[in-house]
Amino acid sequence: MDDRDGDGDGDDAYAKLVRRMNSPRVVIENDVCEHATVIQVDTVYRQGTLLEVVQALADLNLVITKAYMSSDGGWFMNVFHVTDDGGNKIRDEGILNCIEKALETDAYMVKSMGKMLLSKEHTLVELTGTDRPGLLSEVCAVLTDLSCNVVNAEIWAHNARAAAVIHVTDQSTGTAIEDPGQLSLIKELLYNVLKGLGDYRTPTVSISSPGEIHIGRRLHQMMFAARDFERPLSEDDNSVRPSVTVSDCPDRDYTVVIARSIDRPKLLFDTVCTLTDMQYLVFHGTVNTSSDEAYQEYYIRHVDGLPVSSEAERQRVMECIQAAIERRASEGLHLELFTDDHFGLLSDTTRILRENGLCPKRAEISTKNGKAKHNFIVTDVSGNPVEPKTIYLIRQQMGQTVLQVKGDLCLSPKFPQQTPRSFLFGSFFKCPSFQNFGLIKSHS
Template sequence: MKTSQITKEIHTTTMDDDEYAKLIRRMNPPRVVIDNNASDDATVIQVDSVNKHGTLLEVVQVLTDMNLVIKKAYISSDGGWFMDVFKVIDQDGNKIRDTQVLDYIQKRIESNAGWFIPPLRSSVGVMPTDEYTSIELAGTDRPGLLSEVSAVLTDLHCNVVNAEIWTHNTRAAAVIHVTDNSTHSAITDPIRLSTIKELLCNVVRTNSGSRAAKTVFSCSDTHRERRLHQIMFDDRDYEGVKRARTSASRPSVTLMNIEKDYTVVTMRSKDRPKLVFDVVCTLTDMQYVVFHGMVSTEPVEAYQEFYIRHVDGLPINSEAEQERVIQCLEAAIERRASEIVHMKHTFRV
């Protein structure tokens, strides 16, 4: 067979773009290098992989889940290749010395960075996982809301395996994992699920005003804290925030376009755990791609700078879109600084 015929055969195969992207990633798996000698005060983690939307979030998510603090980061993902360098420390401010922990970090990043992150869901199912049933709530925050939700679940013989509740700008969001109190397995009976949904809807609907309250069962395996960001984003908790623009306690977010290439997002805020994750998570779910970036944290203030474009390849062009991005990033930074409630094995009857 002639070369031209071979080429024609290749181009006429049924492999779609997604399959081709997976093939490229399998041929070029992520490479992670961890170095404890490159910096005097931090462990340096370098990640190289094929570039795809969401790679940065996957890597940051692993570091965040390991309770590592990102002191500095340098991001470059122009073209088809992604390269990040992170300087991290543990919660006590020390380098990571445990070789088992270092090996685990490397394997997690190489595994997670090689696969596509599911996009923001437009709908949810009613199928629980095998271990538990996941309940997602969204509504107006008010005194007594948590107690009423707890009472409903207790009356319905649900055991709360774990839960996390965020409040921001008068809105509340929760992801609650429950099991049947007697079998300690996921609740699958559709009639019982319908009853749980109806009663919880009644609780979160109270005093909701013009905002709709939501109670859904989810079969999603999306990272829980990412889901909370998505729920509050869907609930538009970033709208109508009244605050003094000169307040020293609030984050500062500015946007600037560099010709027609990128929009530069600059953020200054009080440093805290998981700050980088919250920002990158929001940019990713708003369908923006980080091409270059830098993160630097000091004892008090954190500085983040990202060169971004929308997934369609364009920078932010309208004032309305700029304002929306600023509002959403400010909300992402502030949500975790608001009241957050964690529960585990709390309610049993």
């Protein structure tokens, strides 16, 4: 055989051969469980296998209600109980085939459904910095002023830190930005926006060419690098945090991590992603959800084969798992905007949120075929629930725009029983657009 990779890659070539000879075996059953579709995955174990499988399920928007994981003896065995986002079994043959194909594909070729591939027409901008009211609005304003069109973006804020992955194009050409001078100016101005007064933590701005990333995993890595798991002591912090314990299992030389929290989509991915990026291997695990609560139990070792060996390491694992669970938590009002896309739309939208005292804690921005779909999780500047009157004012400013509000609005004495808890703003009978934005003047 002609080994064109050289002797140094012999072990890797052998590992690939073993995987091809032992391709993943996926069995999907709809009859063995009354309330969920059961997916069993058996394959040769290697570092990262569990994360890749969980990532594929999460990107297919499957809700994992139970999971059993085992990887002793060099073989990976996993059973997942899954439903769709409505709590129903997966019965559509097209979706079932898609699940099977995604899980049986060699892990090196697994592509996240729309979340992993970046078009060559985009420029990737990554940001981390100290979160503060109005930060997202200022970032969007800078990009608009520099003729950058935001095509897609995802923004997380947690524990006074913020991270963003943004895909932009040159507004004049609709393609990736290639001019070195323009790229340098974008980086400089964004850095100035992110650099807060008196902040001892340096912000980061990265601009790169297209490549392959998984946005959710990348945001976890960026927040971890920004040390958002370090939580300053505060007597005013009365929030209920996930319960995480890290203890020894001396009989088998494992460390046991147990997490209890409110259940939500992609929870298993977030915890497994964090353990993997912290260089821990999951040898056994159990996940169980009941009502709105989730129980996760993992038996782990470091990649060097050793369990957690110190109290400081134990504390760090606990803090990082808590942060991983909290980053995607939806504590706030969910605003979903769907309208005709145009240049500057995101800048206008975030400015209106800022002027009305709202702070996005998470945002997911997408554009396709001339339409924009923006999702925001928002609170007021103090982190409190949003009042109905604030949403009313936003509607007045945005004009004829379809804005769906999900979740509960806090009740205000000035708006008793007049604002339903889930409703639509705008008209379905008129083309939703932001034509009125040109007439809106800044109040700042």
